Amino acid sequence: MTNSAITTTDTKDASLTTEQLMTLNEAFAADPVLKRTQNAISRVSVDDLAIDRHLATVLSTTVSHRIDDWKVTNQKKSGRCWLFAALNLLRVEAKTALNIKEFEFSQNYPTYFDKLERANYFLQSIQETADRPDDDRLVSYLLQTVMGDGGQWDMAVNIFKKYGAVPKSAMPETESSSNTGRMNAVLCSVLRRGAQELRRLSCAGDSERQDRAKALIIADVHRILTLHLGTPPTLIDWEYTDDKKVFHREGMLTPQDFLAKYTTLNLEDYVCLVDDPRPEHPKGSTLTVEHLGNVIGAAPVLYLNVEIGLAKRLAMEAIVGGEPVWFGCDVGPQMVRKDGLWDARLFDYEGLYGAKLTMDKESRLRFGDSAMTHAMLLTGVDVFEGQTRRWRVENSWGDENGDQGFFTMADNWFDEYVFEVVVNKWRLDPQLRRALDAEPVILPAWDPMGALA
Structure with a gap:
């Protein structure tokens, strides 16, 4: 559509008016709770106001199965987390x-x-x-x-x-x-x-x-x-x-x-399991991304799309068996970096702002609100009666945060913000192993599943 197709009436009706802004300002000024919140946000971090202190306090950092007995690494001012996490896996x-x-x-x-x-x-x-x-x-x-x-x-x-x-x-x-x-x-x-x-x-x-x-x-x-x-x-x-x-x-x-x-480790035995929740990409299918790679002639980036529950179970089995797990996630949401904590309900921004912010994982992926941004290593898991409850994570941000650089992830955060885990393909059932040989769905280069950790 060209600019000439937009009429003056359309533009006028769509613009913000002085009367509209006055109404919004008057409503804000008349609300004493908003005024107090404004005063608070102008002086302290919004995260300090939105955090659920009880949840941050009761989230235990202990796990029933823990592999790590080493110091974390530090990628400093670089985006090489994926290489750090891969080398951290190999160095075990x-x-x-x-x-x-x-x-x-x-x-x-x-x-x-x-x-x-x-x-x-x-x-x-x-x-x-x-x-x-x-x-x-x-x-x-x-x-x-x-x-x-x-x-x-x-x-x-x-x-x-x-x-x-x-x-x-x-x-x-x-x-x-x-x-x-x-x-x-x-x-x-x-x-x-x-x-x-x-x-x-x-x-x-x-x-x-x-x-x-x-x-x-x-x-x-x-x-x-x-x-x-x-x-x-x-x-x-x-x-x-x-x-x-x-x-x-x-x-x-x-x-x-x-x-x-x-x-x-036979690196060819390892497969990247992803949770792409969009129904047009069925679970059990393989995915790849156009023009995503680094070495010409090498194997392409290949994902096997699975339910997040299966990804968690296979990651748990690997850790219980003594093997850490490389994984990719959207690292920023619902995180207290200083304490090294993630929980999907850690911050109540909706209650603070009075605005609806919640989207499910599929919607966040579709509308650009979430994607893989960081890779790390799972080095511990807490298992109770066969169910995972929380995870211990080796980060590559140095030892100043969390437990000397190790973070704790609540199980609900795994569901919402973890997008990929790497496991040995022999942990998969025969049907999923056979799926690895099928022709993958080729996603366009700009697809969110092509995000680089």
Whole structure:
């Protein structure tokens, strides 16, 4: 519809009037409760007024089954939670194999290769969409989301399988790995300019110049990443002293050898279960998202859509069996960060504002009010008479909040705000395992299930 189709009468009837605003102001001023609430909100945090103090107090932080006996990690000012959570899962085995209680894989190492691979993946997507106009929705979305820090479980697996992993000492954090904003902004500009050039050459039909231009763009990205993050090691002269004061000299290892030597998890056996509550995506079906990935030629991001109750049961079984669980959620709602608590009823914003805010999980997903924003590790669960009651969570925000960085999640919060858990596919029943081989429903790139944790 063009602007000329909107009549003057339509615009006039839709506009806010002075009389309407006066009525609203008079009603507000006449309500003493609103005046007192206004005074309070102007001086203290709204969360301090909306919180259910009783609920925050009685939410126990103990669990019947707990795995963790280590310190949390810290992603600092970066969005690498998905990589931190994946490496935190892998380090459980590595700590045992090395006999070192406090061990960390380098988070900087997979960050480097994820960004390099993602640049290549982006440029490939730009070439595949070169016949579309600049303002096409998909092209616009690709240009908007070109280079962030977020990711998904399958994207982490792609990096580990291709590049392995190294101890933190082999590629420690840098200022830019812990504070990625400026580096990402520069990379975005380089890649968007590169996209412009590739689209221009594609219109001219010059494939040879396209290949040369792409190689030069990748070289620029490589140079920038290496300046910011350092040069990734190709060999590690690995020596260490374990917790029994025994010295080990392992010699030269490639990153692939290091990961294989100290972890035994078959990453291909793990599947990402999601709770997509929209009925057009049936439970028991597989889903994928167009242009979501990082390594060209690697396995695509694949989700198996299941009921949230099943996801909880399988996560519980894994933890009871001694295995932590990678999961993705909408981290912000109903959270007290300082105390490290989540409960779906922790804050009564409706009562405070006098406005209806409640939406169910499906509606929040459809209308942009909720999506996967953060990934962490489930390291404990409280089980009573076969039912889960609360969960212990290893976050990657340092040790200043919660129980030295570990958070407590009420079971009702899991229902509402957890969207995905990763479990071994052999925990699934045969019907769901067979579903993994079916052709997935392909969601558009901008679908909320394509959100990056």
